[in-house]
Amino acid sequence: MNVERMNKKLTKKVRVGNTFIGGDAPITVQSMTNTKTEDVKSTIEQILKLEEYGCDIIRVAVTNFESASALKIIKKNIHIPLVADIQFDYRLAIESAKNGADKIRINPGNIGDKEKVKEVVKVLKYYGIPLRIGVNSGSLQKELLAKYGAPTADALVESALREVRLLEELDFTDIVISIKSSDVLTMIKAYESVSQKVDYPLHLGVTEAGPLIKSTVKSSVGIGVLLYKGIGDTIRVSITGDPVEEVKVGIELLKSLNLKKYGINLISCPTCARCNVDLISIADKVERRLTSIKEPLNVAIMGCAVNGPGEAREADIGIAGGNKNFVLFKKGKIEKTVAESEVVDVLIDEIKKLLDEKKNIVKRQ
Known part of the structure; x- marks a missing residue:
């Protein structure tokens, strides 16, 4: 059972595998594996353990064609939506979509030019797969760093909106947006800003938040403030350590705001x-x-x-x-x-x- 927030912004509802992000859907808790994705046995074991603790959506790093191919087997052995995280090679996004990924995450600062994005979008449309624009303060485009002098909230938002406009030009709107910073105040400002500018669902998180205690504090403040304001549709608590702890903290965070009744x-x-x-x-x-x-x-x-x-x-x-x-x-x-x-x-x-x-x-x- 989940409790609806008062004054929550009603965003576009996006289907990710057997669940939804945005709109009137419950807020989901995500995590990311820290196994080598091509090590299929270890990756499946970790995902199944995360499922036991209440993980709603899982992301895996796809760093080569071997790991992209591994998604076929992983997908058949888990029960929650599978997200492929792509940083540099757009071809890996295409292969991941073909091999069963329920969502693709790309980083605008790393993925490349319009033609590469266009090729990815073609495949996503064909398979009916959404895309997460994952902006990160640690990998912002060089021209934006030069323009703003640092990965400020405005710089992060501009990076996200550039990618949104490009996708919309390609007639693609199954979009989820994340704008993560390791600085909590920058993260809050960025999400507040982008929430006023678009209606796409937002994936909340403080990136590179540190070990358990530091991350729990940073994430609870950053994510908690935004959720209290009605901003955010899915969350990931980033912890240096066992991803099970990410799920535990994420669920407790939602429970503390009466946004989830669980366990x-x-x-x-x-x-x-x-x-x-x-x-x-x-x-x-x-x-x-x-x-x-x-x-x-x-x-x-x-x-x-x-x-x-x-x-x-x-x-x-x-x-x-x-x-x-x-x-x-x-x-x-x-x-x-x-x-x-x-x-x-x-x-x-x-x-x-x-x-x-x-x-x-x-x-x-």
Whole structure:
């Protein structure tokens, strides 16, 4: 279930494989593999793992004809739309489209002249495949760098609009736009600007955002500000590390803005001197054991038995620690007391029962 934003800009709706970007479609979470695409086995394994964690669209780098050919097999073994990322050789975009890519991403700063783009568009039209214009502050056209002196927001937007105009001249409008910068404020300004100028769906992201913590902060600020303003149709959190973390952060980001209802929403206190239980370890164990659950559920893990149930009143179910014991509560009402040594297993069992009850209610309806 997804929650519609107030004042969201209604953009053009673009089909990508078995899903949609833009218009009234839910905001999707994307990631990109870090395997060699031609290593088909490893790439498929990573994509399937990303699917388990809720990834909606996956992108792979196509750097040579071997990796373009690999898309045929990859496509047959995954369940989410497959995007081919092309940086320099327009011929790889054509081969990727022929081999089953659901979307092509090109970088205007790298792809080349109009004739090359024209050849790509012919194939995309034939197969009914959309194109993402992926502008990046690290690979802006030289003339725009000379004009603006730096990869400013205006320079990034001009790069994107040049490509948009070219595609429109070629009567091609199945377009998604991204304008990424490693500088959060530049990224925000660029997306705000381009959103006022076009109605194409926007792919949000802070590029080269760094390791987990730095990227989570940068992406949450940059993407979060824009989503709150109603700008953006799909997101990718760029993290130096395991792409699974990108999906986790992306989903949590959407959940924090009430834009997505998915999986366990874990509510836990930071602990203080009143805490007489090993809350950090317990919270970690519960989170790991609930990873596979996709049904939305609010679970609270609190360190104080006095205030815990009240502080987490809106939680569907939770525990609050006392002196080597926990109280189990549902919707703020205490159900029973559980020993600390047993609390994780008891909580997991109660959560499963609660989810089964919800499923039965839905079936009866």
